[in-house]
Ligand code: ADP
Ligand code: ASP
């Protein structure tokens with residue numbers, strides 16, 4: 001966090017929504033350190049709304065706790081359970097600020113009036129009432145808000161999906177017309193790829209909303225994709241910074257000109273995937289419609305779907321490993337009425353996505369990818385392209401080797 005005791009007069013009276021993630025509030029010591037910095041900024045005249053995640057590991061612990069009662073527990077009750085992690089963080093932070101003589105009050109999503117739809121576990125924010133927050137700010141009181149949670153029209157607690165505190169912060173920044181929404185985390189910005197995977201990854205000083213959204217959607221969990229979409233839609237400046245060291249971080253901006261159009265800017269990774277293939281000997285498309293309709297009803301997200309037809313017809317797609325069993329059950333059901341041929345599946349796969357700023361030169365990029373991975377003896381299972389990305393699936397054991405080689409080959413070490 002920048003040293004906020006030495007702010008210029010122009011920086012004072014600004015309103016920042018600052019969100020701190022799980023590692024940033026992972027211990028009492030960390031909460032005390034952050035409270036000291038928030039208090040210093042407050043004394044320097046900065047107006048702040050603080051959004052917190054649960055302490056590191058807490059949400060996983062709560063999910064596991066629920067799973068001990070029922071692995072397919074009721075979604076409403078799961079949200080009631082897992083939303084409690086954030087309440088611990090906000091109460092501790094409010095106490096730490098009050099101890100420093102700074103007025104602060106902890107607030108749940110319901111108390112703030114963060115209105116969502118009723119999709120438990122993956123709710124979308126529909127509206128935020130700002131009256132209460134504004135009255136607190138006017139009284140020089142720092143609101144410390146629980147991220148990740150809201151209330152549906154019936155008053156039930158809802159959660160926004162894993163990593164959803166980012167979206168809470170952006171929604172508050174939009175509603176309050178904040179000068180900037182700042183996402184403090186355990187790395188010092190958005191990098192060309194996950195710096196915990198590739199030590200040569202470079203911090204990007206800026207990245208466009210479009211590229212960032214694609215990176216986030218494809219697995220770069222430094223920002224939740226919904227938060228990026230929300231910030232772009234309402235044009236709120238969004239910045240990713242480290243809560244452990246000072247620096248400018250990365251500004252997510254409208255301007256595509258921050259990178260040369262068409263160049264690969266980042267590599268996103270999504271782990272724990274499985275690939276399912278079958279022959280579809282009937283060559284008829286209708287049963288496939290039924291299969292995917294059923295998967296959609298179950299909420300199973302499939303990706304990199306391919307269907308090729310020569311003498312026989314073959315269908316492949318990827319799915320999160322957590323859904324594999326369910327998908328195989330559905331295929332088993334379908335095979336009672338349709339001749340699917342043999343069904344194959346493979347676990348322990350990863351998807352690596354090269355994301356470009358602007359239109360990707362697909363053929364050139366594919367040529368380089370096949371060349372680089374071919375030389376390493378890495379066999380690509382599936383590949384797909386879209387306007388700004390090329391995604392490929394390989395065995396998880398080659399992840400680091402492949403990412404480092406591609407990072408180097410596309411010149412990302414020098415960005
Ligand atoms: P928080 O708990 O603060 O919300 P997250 O774990 O959700 O933090 O996100 C931060 C993590 O995102 C980093 O520790 C890093 O491993 C990962 N990450 C993945 N891709 C990127 C990227 N391109 N740039 C920066 N971090 C990334
Ligand atoms: N605590 C929630 C999670 O672990 C939300 C968040 O951290 O943003 O997913």
Ligand code: MG
Nearest residue numbers: 021163221222
């Ligand atoms: Mg996060």
